[in-house]
Amino acid sequence: MPSESHYVSVAAVTHLGRVREKNEDAFVVADLTGGGLLDERSHARFDVGERGVLLAVSDGMGGAQAGEVASALVVETITREIAGAPLETPRDAALMEAVQRAHEAVRVHGERVQARMGATLTAVFVRAGRAYIAEVGDSRAYLLRGGAIAQVTHDQSMVQLLVDSGILKPEDASQSPMRNVILQAMGTPAGDRRCAQADGLR
DSSP states (O other): OOOOOOEEEEEEOOOOTTTOSSOOEEEEEEETTTOOBOOTTEEEEEEOOTTOEEEEEEEEESSHHHHHHHHHHHHHHHHHHHHHSOTTSOHHHHHHHHHHHHHHHHHHHHHHHTOOOEEOEEEEEEETTEEEEEEESSOOOEEEETTEEEEOSOOOBHHHHHHHTTSSOGGGGGGOTTTTOBSOOBTSGGGGTOOOOEEEEO
């Protein structure tokens, strides 16, 4: 009996926003079986083969010469590591290991060029009918299902910590002077404590 086939239909775009002068975002949408990549401002449909499909976005920090390098390093490293992982590696372990390697790549590069750099990360690894999500920082993943949208990641930020502790009301979070402070980031010492969580989602 043939196995059930799965596919992902994807569109991707990044935007400069209203504050920054340069876009420090990087993303990847990669068919790890067929080798296809989604180009900027494009959309595609990928069959989910035996190696799966990776979707990841990273927001760089540290200024134009550091932030954009950090985010590019993150998506390049995580893609390479997951694509090269043995097929028998558990999917959540493959994602976690790739995130850790990307974290180390940014840290080492920052030390080499003597620059403070870091990046956030949200990654979704789709394989065998299941999606695994990893997050570092305050980039978010949402699930749209049945006409309802729900946030499925939890910000690793000072504001979120204050909300969780009951010190700050959720409705006041966007106005907090601490709203840009994140507690973990790729490539920074804080990221060593817990680089990411990988949770499965059907």
